[in-house]
Amino acid sequence: MKTLQAIAECAKNASTALSSVPTEQKNRALLAMASALEIHAEAILDANRRDLEAAVSGGMPPAFIDRLRLEGRLHRIAADVRTVAALPDPVGQTFGERVLPNGLRVSKRRTPLGVLGIIYESRPNVTVDCAALALKSGNAAILRGGKETLHSNTALVAALRDAISEVGLPADVLQYIDSIDREHVKEMLKLHDFIDMIIPRGGAALHQFCREHSTIPVMIGGIGVCHIYVDESADLDQALAIIRNAKVQRPSVCNSVDTVLVHQAVAAAFLPRLVAHLRQDGVTFRAAPRALDVILPADDVLPAGESDFDTEWMALILSVQVVDGLDEALAHIRRHSTGHSEAILTQNDDHARRFVEAVDSSAVFVNASTRFNDGGQLGLGAEIAISTQKLHARGPMGLEELTTYKWVIIGDGQIRPDA
């Protein structure tokens, strides 16, 4: 195996070549990458079976094993790559043009970041998604997946690199680190001379590891303790539908709701209905004392423990709490939010305005499901991550968020006058 620094140097050199490749050639590469997944399906599925067998014999839970499986999914993954090919290319876009009084023509031009380092866990489709978004935005990518998908990822990357070469681009714009040694991740996080951005995709522990060890800027995100506040004036039928959608439609993702806060004036009318409604989907509840005053105790309604309001459930579990009103809801959110997605359900415009103003999260919703905090849903076409940090990009990160800009200043001999 090449040293990590050699891999990163290759990626950096390849990224320089890629940065000025015309959109049309990048799109041809993406279409070739999509086809390669289908052409090499047999080899990829063979490799995937080795990962699946290891997971089964390692006693991993069925949900975990299901996430690993590529069989029956390659066409969909290839289709996603073709979707990226069809998206507009942000590279080269010009904005902020103006002519200064001294005649200098100033603008900003979007350029690729350079080299992305992506460190992720579990699902092998992430390998393909990231490769496609990086290439379209003109960036080289160094991928480091988890050990449980090593064979799948190696086969996927081999197929994708072949396709990239085929259209005359350097295969080294896509690199895979096949070491499963965590020390190598640490080493990768120090290569700031070659890597421009680290994107961790995984749990809180992975993000913390990256933040602690990286000398490269890290996009923190994807951890969501998400809140929905049901105001006194909320349309309660609508509230039922929104909360069900936010909890049940896909409970294992970061934008699903974790905590529902209910205004005390409607708690007795709403909470028992909410429990009865979501119970049908198998949701269980962690209720704070004031909520327990209005919900009948049951096997699936437990008293909330100390840390429950700081837990991202990723499952069919919902914390519920009764609050005196908007101010208490805002205080609760300030204390427990991870800055991902929060919603207010209300017919009171002033309350909606105050909620939007006060909540400091990547996405703030009024009368809509938190599940919409997603690049595809918000019109970005695709996303590489959802940022919950404040620098560079916040919320869903699409192609544009994988670029930077440079100032371009065109003159005809201007010099700076003495102050």
Added chain:
Amino acid sequence: MKTLQAIAECAKNASTALSSVPTEQKNRALLAMASALEIHAEAILDANRRDLEAAVSGGMPPAFIDRLRLEGRLHRIAADVRTVAALPDPVGQTFGERVLPNGLRVSKRRTPLGVLGIIYESRPNVTVDCAALALKSGNAAILRGGKETLHSNTALVAALRDAISEVGLPADVLQYIDSIDREHVKEMLKLHDFIDMIIPRGGAALHQFCREHSTIPVMIGGIGVCHIYVDESADLDQALAIIRNAKVQRPSVCNSVDTVLVHQAVAAAFLPRLVAHLRQDGVTFRAAPRALDVILPADDVLPAGESDFDTEWMALILSVQVVDGLDEALAHIRRHSTGHSEAILTQNDDHARRFVEAVDSSAVFVNASTRFNDGGQLGLGAEIAISTQKLHARGPMGLEELTTYKWVIIGDGQIRPDA
């Protein structure tokens, strides 16, 4: 002294209050801050004298002592604060509005970052600049200046905090760390729960220290090994004027030129003129072998040493090199640039286009002085730093670059359909 964490917690709480303060009240605070510098001038200058005396008895060089001096400069510093008051407020600006097919009204809204940590060296006017820009952009600021300006900074911050309180804002939006222990900087760099962005202002060693120890995003910048390439087709009279401006007008700053690359076809005609012209200003030269072929050797024209082309001179010194043409110039810049400011002087549009395309720096100039890479010059009104990193902001950072955004999504009951 409060613990650093207590200081940062106070700043964070104060930043929440500041984030939604109307522009008009922030402007009143800024005008009060400007006046406070004049009202408390005596106390500030007394404190400044203590720093000056320490510098003199410490044997610091005259240029260093001059940078410390506040006498005669307070009115100008106050005027700069009034300029910030007059700038537009980015907070609350809305952009990227659209209505999605499902009726969701989506937009992004600019919000303050929260708490800025600013670590700087030397000049005490930085204290006031940073305080003003942070306040106008709705951010709390934790300042940590160098030990050589401790008395001046303490007096300045006391005056500014008084003024902030006067208009009813929490004084804790501005905090000063008066410890001179470097371990405390290390500790500050780990307070990612309270501080949102670290802005180092100082030399390369300070930036490296922050990058290595910070778990908070760091804005790297302000280090410029800047290049001007004189193409075969350049207007040589113009080139002389631009290079003189870029080197001589203010040699001690990051956007001054360090290296001039000259096309071999015009080297014999241009380089001797350049030397003769800049010699009058006291510039000395470090010439690579090919340049020495066309410049007469002299006391002020030395052969370039190994590292001279990687040196940010910050002084009246200029490295010169002859290149075969544009490609060699680009290769030299790729190897030696710190990504700050580079210029091409040419009458050839295709060469200008290729240079702008290929050079990956925060600002790329055609036929203009690199000294224009500056927030004031480029129309931002003021700047807190010049970023040479690619995330968040590149080039001059004004008020807008001290903000983030949140997605605001307004619905009337939308839920996400099953995939």
